[in-house]
Amino acid sequence: MTGADTDALLVTSGLTRTFGRLVALRNLAITVRRNEIFGVIGPNGSGKSTFFNLVTGFIRADAGEITFDGAPIANLPATEIVRRGIARTFQGTRLFRGLSVRDNLLAAAALRSPVNWWDGLLGTPVLARAEAASGRRADELLAMISLTARADAKAGDLPYGDQRRLELARALATGPRLLMLDEPAAGMDAAETKALLDLIKDLRKRENLTVIVVEHDMELIMNLCDRVHVLAQGETVFEGTPAEVQAHPKVRDVYLGADEEAAA
Amino acid sequence: MSPLLYLTQQTINALAIGSLYALVSIGLSLIFGILRMANFAHGDMMMVGAFATLLLVHAGVPFGVAVVGGVLIGALAGALVERIAYRPVRGSSDVTLLLTSLAVTYILENLGILIFTSSPQNFPLPALLDDVVSMFDGQLIFTRINVLTLAATGVALLFLGWFVTRTTMGLGMRAAAEDLGAANIVGLDVNRLIIVAFVLASGFAGLAGVLWAAQSGVVEPAMGFTPLLKAFIAAIIGGFGSIPGAVLGGFLLGALETMIVAFLPSSITPYRDAIVFALLIAFLLFRPAGILRVQGEAKL
Structure with a gap:
């Protein structure tokens, strides 16, 4: 090459x-x-x-x-x-509107902390570590888009500008x-x-x-x-x-x- | 008879039937929430669970273990139906999905008839569970299986609530129910989530099947049909696609049916189902989103 x-x-x-x-x-x-x-x-x-x-x-x-x-x-x-x-955002947002702001990020962050069937079912330390890693990543991204204070708000209730930034953060959460x-x-x-x-x-x-x-x-x-x-x-x-x-x-x-x- | 005891008796009856409706209805809503599909084969998982339990008991397995086995086999059957019949047509038109699930029902019920014949078979409920508990000189009567039904439903509901709100996979399911396309683009394993949803829904239906058979005393291939219709009504009353709505709708329907029998003149009693279906039509006309107002996007 x-x-x-x-x-x-x-x-x-x-x-x-x-x-x-x-x-x-x-x-x-x-x-x-x-x-x-x-x-x-x-x-x-x-x-x-x-x-x-x-x-x-x-x-x-x-x-x-x-x-x-x-x-x-x-x-x-x-x-x-x-x-x-490759992560993307949409023209107009496609957030999980009924989920909390933090859950939107957690759902996407799960991709970078994969857990197999058994660990997921049995709740092994592997799952605990994966969930902790996703949580850290979500909190980091929340801080980056200055939405830490609204972590528990419904994504659909955010002002439009915040929704756009949340969608950007959600794309980033996939690593x-x-x-x-x-x-x-x-x-x-x-x-x-x-x-x-x-x-x-x-x-x-x-x-x-x-x-x-x-x-x-x-x-x-x-x-x-x-x-x-x-x-x-x-x-x-x-x-x-x-x-x-x-x-x-x-x-x-x-x-x-x-x-x-x-x-x- | 003391009015208070009469009311307590009717409450027990209402809870016993309502909890079965709730168990079946939850599964319908769970699947509809994610796939926007009315799964008519859902009622047949009751039949699978009940027959599997029956076979295990006949094979000499202790009753309690047989019930667990029956529920697991029901859950597995649901996962297989998803994998074999529903996944290939996922995303197709509503009519295709409807016809596919009707075809699955037809196949499963006829398979049941082929293997077990269409005549009802006795459900081998241990005598201990069938015992009638009589209190206050017979003014309050219930069977142990009534109590067990309520307890099992309570445990199942608590488990589902924990799973959906506290686990990563539950979070994925809620996300998929919000927007399946967006769930794809954030890399959620949608196939795995849907299989797990079918396992949960069908496991609940299997459990309901065992409890239904235990209360009625018989198992037959078409046993899932009536509960399925009732579960649809319950889900629509509560708000189709919503799990809390399904639970609420199930118990409300149980209460309504019990009240019709308990408080209206006995000449009205035969019209119980007609009244229930009239209520369904009223809901569809005046409050199609259900009591919890689920609109467009379903909420788990």
Whole structure:
């Protein structure tokens, strides 16, 4: 393997998915390097969500390869993909709304402290150690998102911004190497967005994470990402640093075109 | 007869029947909570548990051990049904799930008839348990098996409460009942959780089957049908998908049936089931989410 290959964490090639006659994604080739924050932008319907759903096993590809850390993961079940180390959040949240804030984290943390049938049934010391480890991890994450005081509140009762951060923490509780955030700043005000940006940058360092972000908030993308991939109508328009993306005429066309369509 | 003793007697009757409804109803709600599926084969786990106990007793196993064995075999049967029949169609349309569970019922009941014939067989309850305890000059009467039924239900409910709220696997089940898709993306082993849910639900049904057979004195392949219908009513009254709702609904239904017999003129008594089903229709019309108001997302 070459140096460039071992530096790549997630690689897609020829990734294609159609819905009926609509080509949602065509021949997508993306390489995300270890420890980078990688942005994916594009107008509505450009294929961003399809890309997320394909990588995380929510939908199946019609054609193409996805490799994670050198191993093919295309068409594995979602649960298996989390186990390999890819966690995600959703546009709008999908918390366990009736469970407490802490239980949301515990349910996800259980993944990293696996317990077999017998230990689980018999309540052996293995189970006790696993539960203690999950508990520590949950408390650590609660502190990180400043929700320790609301640990016993129902997740569904939290304000929206807190729910978004809880979902981020729940994704982290699974112990990912790659974190995929689907519009993490949607519905947040400027101060909350800034705090989120700092949190993601800090996480990358502390947890040695690679992050892929889909976002409409251009400012967030430009301040957060190392590289940005621009999609339109399921195809790659351009890829480069935030500065390159902003300066690129084709990108402006795509966004201007989308704006005109939206205005029409 | 003293009104107080009469009331106590009726309370005992209500609890004895209500606890059986609760035991069966819990399993229906547990499965529905996670899979959104009405498991019609649930009643047949009562039959499996009761017949397994019967066979073990006939093979010379002491009664107490045979009951434990019967309950475990019922639990195992539920897990097998999930693995063989339900998992392949998981996530299919409601109609597919409904037809699958009806098919399983049909197969199990006919298997029962094939092996044991359709005629009722005597349930070998030890005489000691069948003893009638008579107090206050016969104004208060109950059998030991009534008391045992209540005790067994109490222990089963406490165990389930502990399991669901205090164990990691119980937490996983509550999470799966909230959002099965989200449970997948946080890496919960959903297949394992569902198997465990079927083991618990079917074990409870098996226990209810043994207790039902002990109270009625007979075992037959179709024995699960009536309790299953009653358990559905109980679950709907309480709030389908909710375990506390199932327990509440079970005991309320037991109380209602007892009251109809105890306090209404005897000319009304034959209409007991009609009244109960009228109540069910009323609930479905006016409070479909049940007493505990379970809406959309079920809560374990």
